[in-house]
Amino acid sequence: MSLPNGKKPVGCEWVFTIKHNADGMIERYKARLVAKGFTQTYGIDYQETFAPVAKMNSIRAILSCVANLGWPLQQLDVKNAFFHGDLEEEVYMDVPPGFSSQSTVGKVCRLKKALYGLKQSLRAWFGRFLKAMLGFGYQQNNVDHTLFVKRNVHKVTVLIVYVHDIVVTGNDEEEVTHLKMQLANEFEIKELGPLRYFLGIEVARSDKGIFISQRKYILDLLEETGMLGCKPADSPIETNHHLCSGIGEPVEKERYQRLVGRLIYLSHTRPNIAYAVGIVSQFMHDPRATHLDAVYRILRYLKSAPGKGILFSNHGHLRLEAFTNADCAGSIDDRRSTSGYCAFVGGNLVTWHGKKQAVVSRSSAEAEYRAVAHGTYELIWLQSLLSNIGLDWSGPMTLYCDNKAAISIAHNPIQHDRTKHIESDRHFIKEKLNKSVTCMPFVKSEDQLADVFTKDLSSKVFHPICCKLGMRNIFAPI
Structure with missing residues (x-):
């Protein structure tokens, strides 16, 4: 018809x-x-x-x-x-x-x-x-x-x-x-x-708080890839990995993309693999054997503690805090920097992000300042989210930065030569500081929690940061 x-x-x-x-x-x-x-x-x-x-x-x-x-x-x-x-x-x-x-x-x-x-x-x-x-x-x-x-x-x-x-x-x-x-x-x-x-996220609640993990998802992934019996790794990516494009034997693109896609979803409860997953996802268009080895390294790390997740505890407040950092010129292919931040609500990690910047930064201060802008945007978004629920936070939101030059630029509106490439970010951050919406205290590099989203850290530095982020393994024997 x-x-x-x-x-x-x-x-x-x-x-x-x-x-x-x-x-x-x-x-x-x-x-x-x-x-x-x-x-x-x-x-x-x-x-x-x-x-x-x-x-x-x-x-x-x-x-x-x-x-x-x-x-x-x-x-x-x-x-x-x-x-x-x-x-x-x-x-x-x-x-x-x-x-x-x-x-x-x-x-x-x-x-x-x-x-x-x-x-x-x-x-x-x-x-x-x-x-x-x-x-x-x-x-x-x-x-x-x-x-x-x-x-x-x-x-x-x-x-x-x-x-x-x-x-x-x-x-x-x-x-x-x-x-x-x-x-x-x-x-x-x-x-x-x-x-x-x-x-796909498992939620467990007790008098200690709310725990989320993807243990079953990880075990299914390890079984699917035949890595249930592999030797565990102590970190998700090698230090000084030097991964770049076009080096090594090509591998099956569809299989690589499928594995990385599953790891991206897994990073919703595993912020400790966010940086490593961000690195391997940059080579989706042309994966090589070295990139696939890096993916298997992430799987081996997951094998070491498949039940690890995030614990949301009762800290008795709803303060908004964030840590921001940048790895200046960290990419071998295009020398772009990697911005990273993590935000806390009530003392619990709720958002995090690590991504290559859209343009090449001309200095470490410029790279850090772009990361500060992203962290400020995230804090304002969280403030709006809670405000609409009726949970207002009256005090200034704290944004921790370990770069004194970036903090100086934020508070000093005169440095035109150093800020002409980030002029809109400078005015945005300065406005929030003047209105006491945010404050930017200095934090020592060893206490910078955003490092885990921008750098390939050694296991000695990596594990303490993960613990400070609120990551726990409730399935581990006591």
């Missing part, structure tokens, strides 16, 4: 999967009708596809607040989430396999609800969920659009959603109970109890 406006029906197929519990045991077998979204045409049967998903930085910041404030932490799951999304476009689909008969010859299905596999499914689902949450009286956070907050005098309820996984916390028990009832009336909700497993 002919369809209007040149539309073509989307293909479909049945997909059979097995869903596992957090311990790896089989929970149930699933069969799902999935549309072949790759046959859709932009502008005809779909328009925009973007929909926000929760940021891991937001999730860790909330976990730190929960640990410091003693709030409960509960998890919900929306069953068949994409089926709740309302389609705005006209989308036609072939008759599903198994339903073909004489009466269906030459006919197609018109979809009114979203279906798994359609390009706009996630956007349609989030639009429906957003409409429901606003109807419940919640406000959408402007910093992270997947975060919803409802405040009532001194009580607050917080919900964060990642596709169909929902985490609810707050100090208003009545509102949490009421929210569950409202969600159950609107969608098909499954209560999973206290948060234990979220996006």
Whole structure:
């Protein structure tokens, strides 16, 4: 049959999967009708596809607040989430396999609800969920659009959603109970109890705090790569590694990219491998044997302590602090510097970053100053996130730097010759200092925690920094 406006029906197929519990045991077998979204045409049967998903930085910041404030932490799951999304476009689909008969010859299905596999499914689902949450009286956070907050005098309820996984916390028990009832009336909700497993991250809570790790993920990765029996390494990357492009025998690109991609996801709970993963991810376009050896070195390090993760403890405050550092001209290929920072909320590590700078810095002070700008941006973002929840921090946010030249430039507006290449950063940082939004005390190099995100440290320096970052291994024998 002919369809209007040149539309073509989307293909479909049945997909059979097995869903596992957090311990790896089989929970149930699933069969799902999935549309072949790759046959859709932009502008005809779909328009925009973007929909926000929760940021891991937001999730860790909330976990730190929960640990410091003693709030409960509960998890919900929306069953068949994409089926709740309302389609705005006209989308036609072939008759599903198994339903073909004489009466269906030459006919197609018109979809009114979203279906798994359609390009706009996630956007349609989030639009429906957003409409429901606003109807419940919640406000959408402007910093992270997947975060919803409802405040009532001194009580607050917080919900964060990642596709169909929902985490609810707050100090208003009545509102949490009421929210569950409202969600159950609107969608098909499954209560999973206290948060234990979220996006492949294992969560354990005790009187010492909240611990997150990816132990099962690491063990599965080691088994997949055949490295369960390998000799462990004491650090994720060799000191003075001198990795660069184009040297060594080429290796299979797809396999290398798949391994590095899995390590990137693993760095959500393992900041101690962030620098090493950042180095090996620079050679995705042309991996060589030396680069693959560096990836295996990371895996060997993970073998030494697969259960290590981050502990969010109760420190009795919600201060915002950050450490920034830069490795000047550290890249052999283009002599660009590596910026790094790590930020703490309530004494717990919640965000970190290590990345090559976009341009070549002409001095160590310039490289450090660019890192200071990134750290300042992150502190302001965290302040906005907590402020929208109702957890304001009145004092200045502390940004620690071990470069006296960078600190001097930040406080002295006269040094034009030294700052003409970073003029916008200088004015931005100076403005925050003048308004007492931030302060920049000097920290000794041996106490600089951001070193682990910018340099290949020896194990003697590396392990104490990891301990100060709040990394623990609760699976290690006492």
